[in-house]
Amino acid sequence: MHLYSASVPDFIKATREGTLVSRLVSAFEQGQSLAPTSSEQKAWRHSLPPLAAVLDDASFERAYIFLELQMPLSSHRCDALLVGRSARGGRPSAVVVELKQWTHAGRSAIPDTVSLGSRTLLHPSAQARGYADFLHHYHSAFTSSDAEIHACAYLHNLEAPAVLGLLRASHVFGPLTRDVPLFAQADAPLLREYLKDCIGAGDGGPLSEAIRSGQAQPSEKLLDVLIQAVEGHFEWRLLDEQRVAFNTITTHVEQAQRSGGKAVIVVRGGPGTGKSVLAIQLLAHAARHQWRIAHAVGSKAFQTVLQAKTEAFATEMLKRIYNVRYQNRLPLRKMFSTFADIAGVGAREENTFDLVVGDEAHRLWNYRRAKFQNFERQLSNTPMVDEMIRASRVTALFLDDNQTVRADEVGTLEHIRSHAESLRVPVTVVDLNAQFRCSGSESYMQWVDHALGFHAPRSLQWREFQGYDFTLVGSMQEMQERLEAKRRLGNKCRIAAGFCWRWSPPKDNGELVHDVSHPSFSGWSAPWIEKTGRDLVPTQHQYFKWATDEAYFSQVGSIYSIQGFEFDYIGVIFGPDLVWREAAWQADLEKNRDTAFRRDLKRSGTDGTERLRNIYRVLLTRGMRGTLVYFIDHQTRARFEALLQP
Incomplete structure (x- = not known):
């Protein structure tokens, strides 16, 4: 799925004639059953002409362009994908180009992100890298051929040297912009030379057709790769808000370990936005770093299957994490536990865990209780969410307000925030909006x-x-x-x-x-x-x-x-x-x-x-x-x- 594809000369012509945005709007309405937002239309109107100006060169006469190309198995879309042949060997080659209208950006405490006003957003080069990686692993045009794929970012309105210096700073972002170059307004000639090297040496028609007619490769369903993921032999490719959420949580754990502080992170998203994938990836990351981790889930069925899949190695893995010889010395006997289990630990002792990951937190109860065949008994007068927060330095809760099933389920953002604030624990909220199901x-x-x-x-x-x-x-x-x-x-x-x-x-x-x-x-x-x-x-x-x-x-x-x-x-x-x-x-x-x-x-x-x-x-x-x-x-x-x- 994409909104527009054409040869680069045709793209330049449509941009000059002023017909391109209306074509994108029409294609969006046809494919999405709804109209693009005003901000999306503004981005097309202001970002595509500068790209067209860069591509106005004879080297790109046989190159092709895709606009708003949807990632396989996801609702994410990259701004532009350019297709041609590489100057280094003449192989079929493509470049993801992330376009931004930014004129400023600030430093963020979260890796691979920047601060834009009150928002924490993925660095443009990290965003482009994620799209290229996703296409490389999940689109048949790249999985079944030797085609190259590259990525870059073009901030065509950015002039401030200090901001550009920050975005390229290796002491902040490591080798990110060396691997995925970032170009500003004055760098248009450099961007043109970079694109010539990547796709300006021959006919992009065959690869363009392979992209247009290609298929999404099967995704790694959570249960199919659960064991490899938990053992650290597999990682899902996280895009945009997923990566921001992951980096936010891991950064808070590292800070809490140094400072002794506490934090609550609420990750909100509807069905299919990747909450459970994030939760499992956090578990694997924590295990590799010897963090004292606990994973809890609100669904009995989901918990049972996760336990069954991992029971052959879970106990020994937990013993390594907690550095104990005997199972009865573990704070939790199971790798995948319940909210009540975590709350029970918090009732006894504070900060037992470095990180608690609570999947399906919309299914939290008011109070911890024991459920029997025909009745239930309340076990605590302290709210369950208070006990869970007490149990860990960092509590990451994944929820969807519209997935509560039972009348006694209280896990909303408002409920969690009010209890965390009463305990003087700061709350960070990350929203997941993309669709992977x-x-x-x-x-x-x-x-x-x-x-x-x-x-x-x-x-x-x-x-x-x-x-x-x-x-x-x-x-x-x-x-x-x-x-x-x-x-x-x-x-x-x-x-x-x-x-x-x-x-x-x-x-x-x-x-x-x-x-x-x-x-x-x-x-x-x-x-x-x-x-x-x-x-x-x-x-x-x-x-x-x-x-x-x-x-x-x-x-x-x-x-x-x-x-x-x-x-x-x-x-x-x-x-x-x-x-x-x-x-x-x-x-x-x-x-x-x-x-x-x-x-x-x-x-x-x-x-x-x-x-x-x-x-x-x-x-x-x-x-x-x-x-x-x-x-x-x-x-x-x-x-x-x-x-x-x-």
Whole structure:
């Protein structure tokens, strides 16, 4: 996906004629289903002419340009990609060019970032390097050829020598601008010579066509590379805000170790913005540096699978981190723990950990408690978040305000900030906005949010999901057949549903009860995820088996088994507990069979509409490549059908 591609001479001509920006706007609306922001249009209007002026040279007559090229498997876009042949050997070659209108920038305490007013932003050269690295590893035009790829930054409005000196300072940014050059306003001739060396020595047509017709290479799904990542043999390639968040957290840990201070970092992002990847990468980084690290997660299913994947080496790794011989001397017995486990440590002792990483922190409770079969008991009168902050020098909490499921979940930014401030611990907030799930389709995520009433997107017009496959199926048989076809092609698929049916234990002979049935299914039925019990080791638990073993495709998952996971294709049964009536969403709790959910709602005095919208938002955004949906309620289906119309 890209908004514009042409030969460099055609690009220069369109820039001079003043038609380029309108073409970019039109392409953006066609591909994104919404209009570009005024700031995006301003950037095109002011940054592309200076680039065109640099490229106005005979050396680039056979070169090509892509504008707003979307990164594979992500919603990030690079400003420009130039394609030609290298002067060093004549190989096919490309250059990522990051364009900035900056006239000033200040020093930041976070590595590879600068301060721009109140914002902390990635250094332009680091941003360009990230895009080039992503294309090199995930775009077939580069993974399946010997094509070179380079990167640079062009700050065409920057004149201040002091700012330029800061941005190029090796004592601040190391070899960054040596490897990825940064050019200012007066450096246009130097930029031209650099580009001549990279792409000015021959025909860029073949590589340009390979980029235009290329495919995204399969991404490293979290569970597939979890062990390598935790052991330090694999790192995800972090882009833009992801890199800022990672560097912010690691820098605060280093500062806290030196000064003895404390900090809370809240990382906010919707589904698919890379929160769990960041959390695991932080765990691996901390282990390599012998930091006393704890990782906690709000989802029992996600925690169980992480434990099962790493149980063969987790205990010995924790012993090395904490420098103890016996497991009973560890502050936590498991590498992947719960919020209650961390809070329990904080109730006993302060600053046991250098870093606590709390994934899915929107699922925090008010107070630590023990949960039993038919009742629960409060274990502390101190708020859980206070105990967690007390347990560690740095507490990094990853959350999405619109993923809270139960009425007793309180993990919002406001809740965390108020408690941290009462403890006199400073709070830093980093927002993740890019999309790495759903084929990087930001428009799909915005459309789902609009359909479920979270917010109105910049445009209500529907066009397409940037290659993301979204289908309303007419029957459960159709959903089953479509997913089976995807599975035969090697895709990982699951079916999940709203909790609208009872969940029965297996029969005496081990056969599962097909609780998930309905007259509208026309004979199709399926069992819920197998009920294997509470006290099994992680590798025998139903959550681990359902998430990792394709033999369990026939079992239907719920919000509790799917939150935190991703699959190539997800089939969703949209139950009758959330319906569209009189231009609004309404909860019908008589159709919901989640006893604990209904009990919590009754205790909180809420009707459940908000929580049910959150639940279906999670279910609809678990797919990497596609989502298939069957609606039991006809009016609710009509709501979605109407939003699909152009």
